[in-house]
Amino acid sequence: MNVFRPWQRARWRFGFGAAAAAAAAVVVSGTLGFMWIESWDPGDAFYMTIITVSTVGYGEVQPLSPAGRLFAVFLIGGGVATLGYSFGALAQRLERRIRHMKDHIIVCGFGRMGRRVTAGLVRHGSKVCVIEDSSEGVDEAVRQGVGVIHGDCTAEETLERAGVRRASTIVALLPNDGDNLSITMTASALRPGIRVIARSEEDRSRANLERAGAAAHDVISPHLTASRVVLRNLCSSDSHHLLHGISEMSHPGFASGELIVTSGSELAGRSIADSALGREANVLVLAIRRDGQELLVAPRGDRRIERGDKLMLIGDSGDLRKLGASIEEFRMEAH
Incomplete structure (x- = not known):
């Protein structure tokens, strides 16, 4: 038991309580100040305080006297200081939260791709x-309530602060392949066996990333992926739109999931038709990935399931839940 944790939680609450109290004090002081200096009614004084503190620049409610303008200057300073303190308190709390994370996912880079990946992981309930x-990226992450470390993604010290030794996965999404290679090598050295998903802009970088610790199917090339989608759309538009439509479906009865067949699984060695999957009429095996490489789309019922296969399933959410109750390796993702 960590005897210091209650004290830590109390300190976090105190920090946020102090920030909230400071903000309230600025608003109350501003309202009372304008009422006293300008003889305004409470409504006008409160409104002027809010637009002054927030620096939105809507203009004066009524003409200010010299004393009122001087008061407004000090009020702006107090508002900016309070905002900075509150923002800093939130950032510190998020960083402290990282120290207690385990089996979490580290996302390196908060650009367009990093933000979308992070948003999806948060929606999925992942840590x-x-x-x-960049300061701008850090500020955006804090605004979204995401735990963030401000630092160089390639530095060992930064990865340590992010808890790489306790993480399950690290995602390297920097635009420079050399940086992503450095992240892959450092993370694999600090935590052998960690799953590494790395972005690759150049084809020649793929082999280096794989040698450094990233699995072949976890090296992502945005340009290659986009070109494949375009080609699939051009060469087989009907199939492309069908798959796209399936992936975009969203209603309460629909769900998808994935299943990794372990050595002790009852599915290993059986055909799809003879397994529990074949007995569920409203569950479809959309694809099987074998050996982390070969992807078999729309397999036949007589296809033999082997140990290590990753099955992608789609179907009625109730049937998928029933399947999950009988097969512990199954993980469902509701849409």
């Missing part, structure tokens, strides 16, 4: 820590 070296 996420972002590493970002």
